[in-house]
Each structure stands twice: as structure tokens, then as C-alpha cells.
Amino acid sequence: MTASSGAGVPGATRSDTVATVVRQWEAVHPDLDTGPMEIIGRVNRCAALLQQAEDAPLRRAGLSRPEFDLLGALRRTGHELTPGDLARETFSSGAAVTKRVKALTERGLVERRGDTRDRRVAHLRLTDAGRDLVDGLLPEQLAYETSVLSGMDPAEQDGLAVLLSALLGRLEGRLGAPRP
Amino acid sequence: MTASSGAGVPGATRSDTVATVVRQWEAVHPDLDTGPMEIIGRVNRCAALLQQAEDAPLRRAGLSRPEFDLLGALRRTGHELTPGDLARETFSSGAAVTKRVKALTERGLVERRGDTRDRRVAHLRLTDAGRDLVDGLLPEQLAYETSVLSGMDPAEQDGLAVLLSALLGRLEGRLGAPRP
DNA sequence: AGTAGGTGCTTTACGAGTAAAACACCTGCT
DNA sequence: AGCAGGTGTTTTACTCGTAAAGCACCTACT
The missing domain is CATH 1.10.10.10 (Winged helix-like DNA-binding domain superfamily/Winged helix DNA-binding domain)
Structure with a gap:
């Protein structure tokens, strides 16, 4: 009832590592809503791969x-x-x-x-x-x-930028001054 | 001319830190297409904030x-x-x-x-x-x-998950076996 | 003026990850 | 059988970031 993306998205978005991880969790904990993982897991994984890839040219420059x-x-x-x-x-x-x-x-x-x-x-x-x-x-x-x-067409790119901006806005608002 | 999101998106997506960073780069290098930063900068920043936030409960558990x-x-x-x-x-x-x-x-x-x-x-x-x-x-x-x-409605969440999956698929395909 | 408290930066001690070498073991060739 | 080369894991030496303490300096109160 948490209004997440548990909905379904039938056979879409196969074949990335996060999808299989989420499926594993669902199998072990069918009661939990794994919807958020589909987003946050991918954000984390994308960031890790991007950094790794972008670091190469930098290291070449020392x-x-x-x-x-x-x-x-x-x-x-x-x-x-x-x-x-x-x-x-x-x-x-x-x-x-x-x-x-x-x-x-x-x-x-x-x-x-x-x-x-x-x-x-x-x-x-x-x-x-x-x-x-x-x-x-x-x-x-x-x-x-x-x-x-x-690989993404411009409309998709804009959509992604806008949605990420919404997420980031929320994160920065919420986390501006957290309690340690 | 690189078919990125330079298009415009008039006044959208203000007020996150990445937007101001991108504007700074545009001012210094008006010739470069900063479109990709709008996505990749946000992915990185979102990941950093998410990790920082999610680490707190873990550290409590040691x-x-x-x-x-x-x-x-x-x-x-x-x-x-x-x-x-x-x-x-x-x-x-x-x-x-x-x-x-x-x-x-x-x-x-x-x-x-x-x-x-x-x-x-x-x-x-x-x-x-x-x-x-x-x-x-x-x-x-x-x-x-x-x-x-x-804060995002379910449709936006699904959209974000799908677009991130597309990006991640591309990253994992391209980076499966890079040459150091 | 003198001083208490705050601020900006640096130093110190330490924990955690990495790359490269080392180690232990397996496999296939002769 | 014996050994060359490959694979799975651990060890070593080192780098880098952090938290906490330390230092130097400013500011505002009495």
C-alpha cells in the first residue's frame, strides 16, 4: 500500500545486475516492498560504474x-x-x-x-x-x-535529468542538516 | 550539436546543487556541451547523499x-x-x-x-x-x-527506474571488460 | 584592555581499501 | 609420474580519508 513502483512494469528493464538482485530479495522476503531498490540500487550502481570509468583518464593525468x-x-x-x-x-x-x-x-x-x-x-x-x-x-x-x-534519445535524457533533479532536490532538502 | 539535453527545459529543475555547478561551467566554457553533466552529476551526487544517509542505521548496528x-x-x-x-x-x-x-x-x-x-x-x-x-x-x-x-508519485518512480535501467544497461555492457 | 569563546585551518593517529606479490593448490601435457 | 602454468585466496606495503585534538587567530563582552 506504500504507493511504490511495486505495480509491475511487466517484462521491462531486464538484464541489468540490479534487477537480478532485486529478484533475489523478493524471493527471500516476499513480504517486503522492494520497489525503492529498483531506483536506489541503480543510482548507486550507475555512480560506481561511472566513477570507475571516468577515473581512468584522470589517473593518466596523475x-x-x-x-x-x-x-x-x-x-x-x-x-x-x-x-x-x-x-x-x-x-x-x-x-x-x-x-x-x-x-x-x-x-x-x-x-x-x-x-x-x-x-x-x-x-x-x-x-x-x-x-x-x-x-x-x-x-x-x-x-x-x-x-x-x-544510446538514449534526447527526450529520455531530459526526462532522466528532470527526474533525478527531483530526487536530488528531495535528498538535499532532507539531508541538509541531519542529526549525527 | 551533439543531440544532448542542451535543448532548454526552460525554468525547470532549479535549486539543486548540480544545476548551479553546471551553470558555472557553462559560463566558463560556453563552447562545451554540458548536457551530460545534468544527468551524470546528479547520479553521482544522489548516490553520495544516499550512501551517507543509509550508512547511519548500519553504523548503529556496528x-x-x-x-x-x-x-x-x-x-x-x-x-x-x-x-x-x-x-x-x-x-x-x-x-x-x-x-x-x-x-x-x-x-x-x-x-x-x-x-x-x-x-x-x-x-x-x-x-x-x-x-x-x-x-x-x-x-x-x-x-x-x-x-x-x-515525494515522487508512482508514475515518476517507475519512469526513473526504467530510465536508470537503460543507463545502467549501457554502462554494464560497455564496461564489462575495460582495458586498464 | 583583557579575556572567553568561536572560527578556520592543520596535524595526528588510525582504520580501511588497493595493487602486487606470495602462497597453496589444481590441471593438463609429456 | 612429474612439472609448467593457471586459479583461488591471503598477505604485504602503501595510500588516502577521517575523526578528534591542536593551533592560531579573531570577536565581543565586561
């Missing part, structure tokens, strides 16, 4: 994905960011940002400048080399993403 | 998510699995499985039995305590997932 995210944040915002800004922007802990920034400055991709007013804070920006690296990598990433999505 | 995945694989298949099977089933490395199995057997959740034919392989199964733990946790997980999705 970057981890979190490092690329950090450089990307600096590039796309267009202005300097503090470590704290970067932590929020890349959804990672402050400590992780500290270490990544250290590694990236040593490699000459990022520069730091102390704030004159508040001597606790640092301002970070890309060096020319850092900017060039991001600008070289980004088209590669997008080309791969485009090729993955090329 | 389990990490990979550990729960391992126990879940044993539960849903209903029969014994070898470490290799588990590695494939949970998409993790053999070494990681070895360590997790060790920890879980020490906690009395998993039992191992040597193969009589081939003495290299072990067969693993849940203890009663392991089975009970999974069976107690699973409804919690599903209830949370149901509540997250409760």
Missing part, C-alpha cells in the same frame, strides 16, 4: 578524482576560494582538503595567498598549469559522458 | 556498508558463496573480501567451511545471528528509501 574535483571547483567558480570554501564545494572534510591542496601546490597546480585581514585563512587559485590541465581534461570527461548517454 | 553488502549477498542468494563469488557479487577486490570475512567471522556473523574437493576454496554462509541481523536491518533500509521516494 590526478585522483577528488583532486580533479578540487581543481574543477577553482576553475568553474572563476575566483579564489578558501580551504573551507573548497571543503563545502567538493563535499569533503577540511582535513582532506588540506592534504590535497598541499599535494597540488607542490605539483605547481595551485597557489596560495594569505589573507591580509584574517591571518587564519588562505586564498587558493589555479596556476596557469592547473588551469590548462583542467581545461584539457574537461572535454575528455564530457566526451566520455556523451558517448555513454548516446 | 556495520560498514561494504560489510552489509557482503552479508546481504549471502542472505539474498540463499546458498553458500566462495570469497571469489562474494568479490564479484559485491564488486569489490578479493583482498577486501578476505579482510571483511575475517572481521565478520570473528563477530560470529559468518561461518567458513573448506571445500573437500579443492582445498584452496572456502565456502561461506551466514550464522543465525548474521541472518537475523540482515533481516532486522533490511526493513529499516527499505523504509528509509521509501520515505525518500515518497
